[in-house]
Structures are given as structure tokens and as C-alpha cells.
Amino acid sequence: MSDIVIRRAHSLTPAKAKKAAEKIAAKLSEEFELKYAWDEDGVLHFKRTGVSGDLTLHKREVEIRVRLGFLLFAIKPRVEQEIHKFFDENFGRGSDTRV
Numbered sequence: 547m548s549d550i551v552i553r554r555a556h557s558l559t560p561a562k563a564k565k566a567a568e569k570i571a572a573k574l575s576e577e578f579e580l581k582y583a584w585d586e587d588g589v590l591h592f593k594r595t596g597v598s599g600d601l602t603l604h605k606r607e608v609e610i611r612v613r614l615g616f617l618l619f620a621i622k623p624r625v626e627q628e629i630h631k632f633f634d635e636n637f638g639r640g641s642d643t644r645v
Contacts, residue, residue, distance in 0.1 A: 548619045550599075550612040550626055556637040563603045564588075566636035570601070573632070608637055 556563060567590055571582045574592065582592040590601040596615035601608065610629060614622055 548614045548622050550614070550622065550629065551609070552626070552629055552633070553607055553609045554633045554637055555607055557606065558637060560603070560605070563608065563637070567601055567603060567608070569636055570632045608633065 558566060571580075571590055571592060574580045575582060578594060578597070580592045580594045580597065582590055584590050588603060590603075592599055592601070596618045597612065599610060599612035601610045612625060612629070614625065618625075
């Protein structure tokens with residue numbers, strides 16, 4: 547297993563941040579056939595064979611955690627690149643912290 551954790555500062559309102567997260571999730575669902583759902587704590591969980599994770603919205607930060615299965619480990623750099631691109635487009639360019 548290979549984990550990706552990216553945190554990004556943002557200045558969106560809670561409603562706009564949730565809308566941006568929904569946009570990202572819908573695109574990922576369309577492109578990669580991911581299933582996603584919000585839980586009662588406001589965390590967006592997503593999953594498909596070989597990939598799982600969650601996206602958490604905080605007041606001034608968005609955090610995504612992705613777990614790639616063994617067979618997808620080779621595409622980890624591409625996945626990270628796409629996450630940064632989605633964050634840039636939907637949350638604005640902010641300071642990120644990679645873990």
C-alpha cells in the first residue's frame with residue numbers, strides 16, 4: 547500500500563469549499579469510477595478497487611488522504627500531480643503541506 551496525504555490552505559467559505567469538493571469528487575467518479583459519499587461529520591469518503599481515501603474540509607484547509615493498492619503504486623506521482631491540479635483549479639493556489 548502507498549499513501550498520499552496532501553493539505554492545502556484555502557480561503558473559501560464552507561459552502562464554496564464543499565461545492566469545490568463535490569466538483570472534484572464528481573470528476574474523479576466520472577474518470578476513475580470512484581464511489582463517494584459524505585459522512586455525518588462532513589468528510590467525503592471515496593473508494594474503488596485499489597484506491598480508497600477521504601477528503602476533509604476544515605475552516606481554512608482542505609486535506610486529502612489517498613491509499614493506493616499495490617498494483618497502482620506505480621502511478622502514485624501521476625495521482626499526486628492530478629490532486630494538486632484539482633486543488634489549484636478548485637481551491638486556488640495555496641500553500642500545501644505534503645506528509
